[in-house]
Structure formats: C-alpha cells, structure tokens
Amino acid sequence: MASLDRSLISGLSVFDGIALADLDRIISQARSIRIPRDQPVFEQEQEAHSFFLLLDGHVRVVKSTPDGHEVTVRYISPGELMGIASALGRTTYPANAVAAADCVVLAWPSQLWPTFAASFPSFSANTYKVVGSRLQDAHARVIEMSTEQVEQRVAHALLKLVKQSGKKTEEGILIDFPISRQDIAEMTGTTLHTVSRLLSAWEDQGLVKSGRQRVVVVEPHRLVVVAEERGSKS
Amino acid sequence: MASLDRSLISGLSVFDGIALADLDRIISQARSIRIPRDQPVFEQEQEAHSFFLLLDGHVRVVKSTPDGHEVTVRYISPGELMGIASALGRTTYPANAVAAADCVVLAWPSQLWPTFAASFPSFSANTYKVVGSRLQDAHARVIEMSTEQVEQRVAHALLKLVKQSGKKTEEGILIDFPISRQDIAEMTGTTLHTVSRLLSAWEDQGLVKSGRQRVVVVEPHRLVVVAEERGSKS
DNA sequence: CCGGCGATTTGCGCTGGCGCAAATTGCAAG
DNA sequence: CTTGCAATTTGCGCCAGCGCAAATCGCCGG
Known part of the structure; x- marks a missing residue:
C-alpha cells in the first residue's frame, strides 16, 4: 500500500x-x-x-x-x-x-x-x-x-442514487454508473416492466431522460413532488 | 439495583x-x-x-x-x-x-x-x-x-412471534402478550382487515385459534408450509 | 347485570401493478 | 456494415389485497 x-x-x-x-x-x-x-x-x-x-x-x-x-x-x-x-x-x-x-x-x-x-x-x-x-x-x-406505492418508491430510489452518485451534466443530474431497469426494480421491490413504464411516463413529462443502463434526472424538484405525493390517510 | x-x-x-x-x-x-x-x-x-x-x-x-x-x-x-x-x-x-x-x-x-x-x-x-x-x-x-405475498408475510410474522414469545398451552402455542390484528398488520405492512381474514381462514383450517388480542398457533408445521408456499419463479 | 366501546369480522367493488408475450432498439464484436 | 444479444418498451388481462362500510362481539367499569 x-x-x-x-x-x-x-x-x-x-x-x-x-x-x-x-x-x-x-x-x-x-x-x-x-x-x-x-x-x-x-x-x-x-x-x-x-x-x-x-x-x-x-x-x-x-x-x-x-x-x-x-x-x-x-x-x-x-x-x-x-x-x-x-x-x-x-x-x-x-x-x-x-x-x-x-x-x-x-x-x-x-x-x-x-x-x-x-x-x-x-x-x-x-x-x-x-x-x-x-x-x-x-x-x-x-x-x-410498507407505506408507499411503487411510483413513490422508485422516485425515492432515484433521488437517493442522485444524492449518492449524481453528477451534473448539461442535461441534468446523471447517475454516474450503469444501472438498468432491472437494477432499479431490485432496489424497489417491483418489476423491470413497471420501472420502465414509470420512467417512460416521467420522460414524457420531462422529469428524467433515460436510456440503456443510464438515467438522468432532469428535474429533481418535481421528482421530489412525485415521491411525496399521495400522503392520504392522515 | x-x-x-x-x-x-x-x-x-x-x-x-x-x-x-x-x-x-x-x-x-x-x-x-x-x-x-x-x-x-x-x-x-x-x-x-x-x-x-x-x-x-x-x-x-x-x-x-x-x-x-x-x-x-x-x-x-x-x-x-x-x-x-x-x-x-x-x-x-x-x-x-x-x-x-x-x-x-x-x-x-x-x-x-x-x-x-x-x-x-x-x-x-x-x-x-x-x-x-x-x-x-x-x-x-x-x-x-419485496418477494412475498401478504399471506406468507403474516405467517412468517406469527412464526417469529411464536419462536420469540411462544408459550405452550393445551390448545397450542400461545403468543404470550396481548396482540391485536392491527398490531400484526403493522408488522407485516398490510391492513387489519386482511389480517383478520387470514386468521379467520386459518382458524377454519385448524391452523390457529384466535380471539381478542390473542393468538394461539395450533399447528406450527402447517403454518410453516403456508409461509413457504408459492415459491415459483425458480 | 347493563351499557358502551374498542376489537373483530365480513361483504363488496375497485384498481395498482404483476405476469405474459411480442416488438423494438441500441450496443458491441467481428 | 452486419449480426446477435441484451435491454427496453408496451399492450392486455387478471387478481391479490385495499378501501369503505356495516354488523357483531367480548370485555370492562359502574
């Protein structure tokens, strides 16, 4: 050493x-x-x-x-x-x-x-x-x-990754290592299909940009909103 | 002291x-x-x-x-x-x-x-x-x-409680403190309704006996089977 | 013995998200 | 450039389990 x-x-x-x-x-x-x-x-x-x-x-x-x-x-x-x-x-x-x-x-x-x-x-x-x-x-x-829906869990997972390993680019904040839909699914207890659907939806809304093993969070703020949505029950 | x-x-x-x-x-x-x-x-x-x-x-x-x-x-x-x-x-x-x-x-x-x-x-x-x-x-x-259905989670929870605090009685193994459906629901990430339904079903099958804030596991073995059921996917 | 209340049960309808499957796309090696 | 493969997308049908609500039940204090 x-x-x-x-x-x-x-x-x-x-x-x-x-x-x-x-x-x-x-x-x-x-x-x-x-x-x-x-x-x-x-x-x-x-x-x-x-x-x-x-x-x-x-x-x-x-x-x-x-x-x-x-x-x-x-x-x-x-x-x-x-x-x-x-x-x-x-x-x-x-x-x-x-x-x-x-x-x-x-x-x-x-x-x-x-x-x-x-x-x-x-x-x-x-x-x-x-x-x-x-x-x-x-x-x-x-x-x-126990308490959150899949959508919020995935949003939280992305935000966590961004915080841990986010790297600024002109597009937004890039998660700085190769990560697949399957990987995200395994973090959040869901399926790669559902993750794919969510990312597609968010991409349409301009929240994220994503590709093969690659996720860029464009609007962290609005993603936070998604993550916290649906409080209910109080 | x-x-x-x-x-x-x-x-x-x-x-x-x-x-x-x-x-x-x-x-x-x-x-x-x-x-x-x-x-x-x-x-x-x-x-x-x-x-x-x-x-x-x-x-x-x-x-x-x-x-x-x-x-x-x-x-x-x-x-x-x-x-x-x-x-x-x-x-x-x-x-x-x-x-x-x-x-x-x-x-x-x-x-x-x-x-x-x-x-x-x-x-x-x-x-x-x-x-x-x-x-x-x-x-x-x-x-x-992430991987189990509610039924298995509840079964596991009961077995855990039995292992931790089970007390033999003539009926079966009693969980040795007052515990409500709500409590079990909070351990397993579900609702008291679903827990109630499961316990009722298990009671019909003779797996457990339960009452107000009280659960007795009559046949731990068969409960283990329930807990492990539905392996699938392998 | 009698309320009153919290715990439990149960019916009913709805839906989030999974399973399955097929199509498409992007990357990488040759 | 081509081919092959892995990653991704998307449609469709289904069902476990939740939300809501009403009815019971069992225990405790008076």
Missing part, C-alpha cells in the same frame, strides 16, 4: 478524528485491489476474510433468496466501508457485493478488526456510526415498502 | 463471557424500572439518555411516519437490549418503544456506554453482535416485503 494519495483518503469521514500517524498504520496494512465491472467483491455465505473501503467505482450489494429472487440492499459509493461483518461478530458475509463499475478498494484482513478497534477508538466509533446509519436505512426501507 | 436475582441475569446472552465481578459492576450501575402496559419506554426523536435491558414483559418498537402511518420494527423479549442508540453514535432514539405488557427493565445512562465498551470488551462485542443480527433482521424484512 505504498503509493496511495493519502490526502484523498484522510478526508474520508471513516477516518474522522484519527491522527495521521495512526492513519498511516491503518492504511499500511491494507491491500489495494482493482475489481473490474461485474466482478464480485465478496459473496454471500462466504467466509468473511476481509473488510473493505471503496476508493473508486460503485458497488451493488445484493441478497439472493433461496427461491431465486434478488434484492438490492444498497449501493456503495467511494469512501464507504463494506463487508464489515467482522465488526458485528459475523464470520460470513451476509450478501453479495459486485462491482457496478470498475472499482478500486482497500482490503484489510478481518482478523485485524479487534486490534484496530482497540488501538483506534475513533475508527471503531466511526465504523459503528456507519452501522447505525445502515440500520436506519434498512428500517427506512421497510417503512417505504 | 440491590435486590435483583443475579442468577437470572447472568445467564443472558448479552453477558456471555463476562466475569461475575464485572457483571456486578455493570448491573450495579443500572436502575430497575417498572413500566405498565401501553406506557412508553422511550420515544422517537427524544434524546437517548439511557439504554435498556428488558427483564420481563414485552416491548413493541414502532416507527411513526410523518404522514401518520405506524410501522412496527420489532418486538423485544426478556433478555434483549433496546435503545442502544448510544452504541451507534446516535444521540436520539430512532423509534418509539412501548410496553406491550407490563414490563421490568434495567436502564443505564447512555454516557456510561463508552466506559462499558472499553472496560468490558465482551459486553461490547455481544452488543454489536446484537446490532448485527438486527441489521440482518431488517434486511430479511425488506426481502420479505
């Missing part, structure tokens, strides 16, 4: 409050790995030998059910941890992680975690903060699935 | 691997609180002043959405931790917790957490294991909501 631009890394929120010397010691024990698009980073049920920090690219975390369904748990953006099973006392990964685009990751052997946690309390605290927010996300997701 | 039967407490999985002396030090810093049925243990958005261990009773953890929906996140059984926001770096509780039956809880001030974590590594590890399994649960829940 010699030649990594440390200035890039030290700004990450995972390393908040960590002395530079400590940061060096942490980073020096990581391996840097390139993972080409569509290759796995780690796999469900596999022994959790490492935990990771995504430096570049995007990773899709997916759970497969025994009966063949796939549910996308989340997308990981640069700067985020993943595969931190070891911090939660698990010995296997709970999901599949595949590169949604070419990626660069740092990988630490899992057995380093206890040492890290003891030696670098801030690192541990930051990690658990991440866990906490993922738990929040998961619950938020359950709530969405 | 003088007079608590420590033998009861020391067996809890949260305290696995903790020396008795340490256990004493931990417990001696807790307050024991009685909470009557339907009273809150802690509330969403409120400052997370304490974290808790449920000793007796049952607690329902519920999230309220701004638009008035309520989604039940989980039920807590005796021996489980709750309100551990502080371990995840949160300063407020993420949900409401209300006593589903009269309860006894131990409460520790949140500011004790960092000390505990540092002084009793096993306690910390056990806690994070709990967090890990809750994250699992939440994801499992998302997957259920």
Whole structure:
C-alpha cells in the first residue's frame, strides 16, 4: 500500500478524528485491489476474510433468496466501508457485493478488526456510526415498502442514487454508473416492466431522460413532488 | 439495583463471557424500572439518555411516519437490549418503544456506554453482535416485503412471534402478550382487515385459534408450509 | 347485570401493478 | 456494415389485497 494519495483518503469521514500517524498504520496494512465491472467483491455465505473501503467505482450489494429472487440492499459509493461483518461478530458475509463499475478498494484482513478497534477508538466509533446509519436505512426501507406505492418508491430510489452518485451534466443530474431497469426494480421491490413504464411516463413529462443502463434526472424538484405525493390517510 | 436475582441475569446472552465481578459492576450501575402496559419506554426523536435491558414483559418498537402511518420494527423479549442508540453514535432514539405488557427493565445512562465498551470488551462485542443480527433482521424484512405475498408475510410474522414469545398451552402455542390484528398488520405492512381474514381462514383450517388480542398457533408445521408456499419463479 | 366501546369480522367493488408475450432498439464484436 | 444479444418498451388481462362500510362481539367499569 505504498503509493496511495493519502490526502484523498484522510478526508474520508471513516477516518474522522484519527491522527495521521495512526492513519498511516491503518492504511499500511491494507491491500489495494482493482475489481473490474461485474466482478464480485465478496459473496454471500462466504467466509468473511476481509473488510473493505471503496476508493473508486460503485458497488451493488445484493441478497439472493433461496427461491431465486434478488434484492438490492444498497449501493456503495467511494469512501464507504463494506463487508464489515467482522465488526458485528459475523464470520460470513451476509450478501453479495459486485462491482457496478470498475472499482478500486482497500482490503484489510478481518482478523485485524479487534486490534484496530482497540488501538483506534475513533475508527471503531466511526465504523459503528456507519452501522447505525445502515440500520436506519434498512428500517427506512421497510417503512417505504410498507407505506408507499411503487411510483413513490422508485422516485425515492432515484433521488437517493442522485444524492449518492449524481453528477451534473448539461442535461441534468446523471447517475454516474450503469444501472438498468432491472437494477432499479431490485432496489424497489417491483418489476423491470413497471420501472420502465414509470420512467417512460416521467420522460414524457420531462422529469428524467433515460436510456440503456443510464438515467438522468432532469428535474429533481418535481421528482421530489412525485415521491411525496399521495400522503392520504392522515 | 440491590435486590435483583443475579442468577437470572447472568445467564443472558448479552453477558456471555463476562466475569461475575464485572457483571456486578455493570448491573450495579443500572436502575430497575417498572413500566405498565401501553406506557412508553422511550420515544422517537427524544434524546437517548439511557439504554435498556428488558427483564420481563414485552416491548413493541414502532416507527411513526410523518404522514401518520405506524410501522412496527420489532418486538423485544426478556433478555434483549433496546435503545442502544448510544452504541451507534446516535444521540436520539430512532423509534418509539412501548410496553406491550407490563414490563421490568434495567436502564443505564447512555454516557456510561463508552466506559462499558472499553472496560468490558465482551459486553461490547455481544452488543454489536446484537446490532448485527438486527441489521440482518431488517434486511430479511425488506426481502420479505419485496418477494412475498401478504399471506406468507403474516405467517412468517406469527412464526417469529411464536419462536420469540411462544408459550405452550393445551390448545397450542400461545403468543404470550396481548396482540391485536392491527398490531400484526403493522408488522407485516398490510391492513387489519386482511389480517383478520387470514386468521379467520386459518382458524377454519385448524391452523390457529384466535380471539381478542390473542393468538394461539395450533399447528406450527402447517403454518410453516403456508409461509413457504408459492415459491415459483425458480 | 347493563351499557358502551374498542376489537373483530365480513361483504363488496375497485384498481395498482404483476405476469405474459411480442416488438423494438441500441450496443458491441467481428 | 452486419449480426446477435441484451435491454427496453408496451399492450392486455387478471387478481391479490385495499378501501369503505356495516354488523357483531367480548370485555370492562359502574
């Protein structure tokens, strides 16, 4: 792990409050790995030998059910941890992680975690903060699935992606990695058909522009309106 | 916290691997609180002043959405931790917790957490294991909501409750606290009407017996079949 | 023993969104 | 440029499950 631009890394929120010397010691024990698009980073049920920090690219975390369904748990953006099973006392990964685009990751052997946690309390605290927010996300997701219609869920999903990985272009905000209707369907618990219909409708209204594995949100504001529509029941 | 039967407490999985002396030090810093049925243990958005261990009773953890929906996140059984926001770096509780039956809880001030974590590594590890399994649960829940029909979700919910809080009776296995159709609906993302219809149907088939705020699972095996039915798609 | 109220049941009609299937399109390799 | 394949679009029919509403039922306080 010699030649990594440390200035890039030290700004990450995972390393908040960590002395530079400590940061060096942490980073020096990581391996840097390139993972080409569509290759796995780690796999469900596999022994959790490492935990990771995504430096570049995007990773899709997916759970497969025994009966063949796939549910996308989340997308990981640069700067985020993943595969931190070891911090939660698990010995296997709970999901599949595949590169949604070419990626660069740092990988630490899992057995380093206890040492890290003891030696670098801030690192541990930051990690658990991440866990906490993922738990929040998961619950938020359950709530969405329980209370919202498909249209709103898809709108929310797009907005989330935009926030996470949006890149300004002249057309609007582009989701910065290849994403198919099927992928969006797996995020929102619907079918690619329904997603396609929604995107077509939104495209007609000028809310988005989309093509093969590509979505540009033209009018985030109006999409927010769609996402919040149909409050009812109050 | 003088007079608590420590033998009861020391067996809890949260305290696995903790020396008795340490256990004493931990417990001696807790307050024991009685909470009557339907009273809150802690509330969403409120400052997370304490974290808790449920000793007796049952607690329902519920999230309220701004638009008035309520989604039940989980039920807590005796021996489980709750309100551990502080371990995840949160300063407020993420949900409401209300006593589903009269309860006894131990409460520790949140500011004790960092000390505990540092002084009793096993306690910390056990806690994070709990967090890990809750994250699992939440994801499992998302997957259920994405891939299963209402009937299967309700069946799963009942089985979960049975596993958590089932009590053998001559009729079958009773869910050991008052639970309404509405409550089950909030656990499964459906309406009390649909839950009522399902329970009625199952009652006709002899799978369950149910009454006002009361459910007895007569034939868990056959309920499991219902829960797994309709695999399809493979 | 008698209201009164919250919980539950049940009927009925409607519809969001899925399943199926066929047509079309855009990308990429040769 | 051509061919092949994967991604996408779109039409059509159907049904699980919700919304609404009315009727019952069972428990608790007085």
